[in-house]
Amino acid sequence: MSKLYDRTTKTLLTLALAIVCVLYLFPILWFLLSSLKPGNELFSYPLTIFPKHATFENFSNEWNTLDFFKYFKNTFISATITTVLTVLASATCGYALAKYDRKWLKIFFVCIIATTMLPTEVIMNPTFSVIKATGLYNRLAGIIIPSINTATGIFMFRSFFVTVPDSLIESARIDGASDGRIFASIMFPIARPIVMTLSIFSFQWRWNDYIWPLIVLNDPDKYTLQVALRSIIGAQNVNWSLLLASSVISILPLVLVFVVFQRYIMNSGSTSGMKD
Template sequence: MATSTSSPTASLSGLAPRPLKRRKSGEFRRSILPTTMLWVLAILVAFPLLWFLLSSFKGGGELFTYPLSFLPREWTAGGYVRAWERLDFVRFFGNTMLVASVTTVLTVFFCATAGYALAKYRAPWLSVLALCILSMTMLPGEVILNPTFTVVRDLGFYNSLLGVILPSILTPTGVFMFRQFFITVPQELLDAARIDGARELTIFFRIMLPLARPIMLTLGIISFQWRWNDYIFPLIILSDPKNFTLQIALRTLIGSQNIDWVILLAASVISMIPLVLLYLVFQKYITSSDINTGLRD
């Protein structure tokens, strides 16, 4: 009598997909809770922004009608037209762009140089200086407004855009970010460059800065956003309406008796456009860099 024997390979191939399926189903079940929490958090963050954006397309009477509606019953762009006619956006955009751009470039450069010195040079007083810079991150900016204003006034920069730019160049947060990154760069990479005859400036500009490009872009975006949305410091430095930044100009829309919310909402949305474009352009460049590229085992 002939007996049929099954191949071990066939039996193993029939059993192989089952553990893989169980593993995938287990991973899916474990990811349900984190994914749900992320979606809830995203909705909580996005809901006020969407309400703010959609409210800018509502009429004045519809903003305060009860019950409130999420979507506009009658879409209108009249608020944007009136806001553009009410404010000199070209001048205010130019002033704000000048302040934000110049400050961002100088902030990234000087914070990178300071962070490099604190990370790669060895001196006892540098450790104390790094600790002092780190302690400054714990101070609110409002604490030093009075002495900063006094210095700007005594230097003759009151009521000028230069008076807004100069005090904002070096930030403790930026120095700390670069210092922490440069500490992770292997010292062997710098020693090899010095053996090849590279000078300190060459090492900094041709080795360290290219490696720190993610930090440069991150700090650049954060600094640009800080300066674009800054309100308190330009308010106490600038008094001439011709030098107003955009945030101060938006403040002029608020009257002493009433507020035209339609114009204010539309003008606020217009002021956000450069920041949205900045994010869309540079988000793909904020990636991690491989600092061990130039090294061999």
């Protein structure tokens, strides 16, 4: 009876999981297949999931018409540089907040966490004023620098470093290692799961960022991919074939980053380098 109950429970849970997967994957499948449809098939009635005359012409037109490589390069440069700097800044700040026993650091950490309760729109105006005053307007640096420090990244690293025994750091200091050496050689390497996780999140945030690049960038040659995709949507009509093909290509780097980095997250031990 118990075995039958367990088997029934597993079957129902598996069925529920399959239904949830279908609900998530169906819109993505429709989106991908629609990018292969000619323009006259997109809104033909009755609607069909699979294209009757699949074509890759939409992708070639998108690459040539939109000057896709230029916008792709701008987005990749800004997202990559921001991600690297975000990880380094968050790791160093998280380490200081976790391992330095100072009262003002605790107050500073509370202030950092409090910023998560502020809507982005609240700080856009003062941030833009600073960007304008420092000459970073209409430059990629103007969208990179304000995005480096994130309360989420600092919180993730601090939470991890708090769990690392102080005896590990003290042993390194006895051996003559400086704080910088301890961080670079011990703390940062064992925080690899956090590094990989934040890298995925940060790259995704910066790749999909739309509002801030739209405000800061005025030169079309410096547009990021998301801003360039918005230019496809006209006042009177929308080139859906071009928009769908561009959107498919724009998500490929995110899929690649997740596939590459997620295996490091799954296979990395958070206590590597430490004894039980």
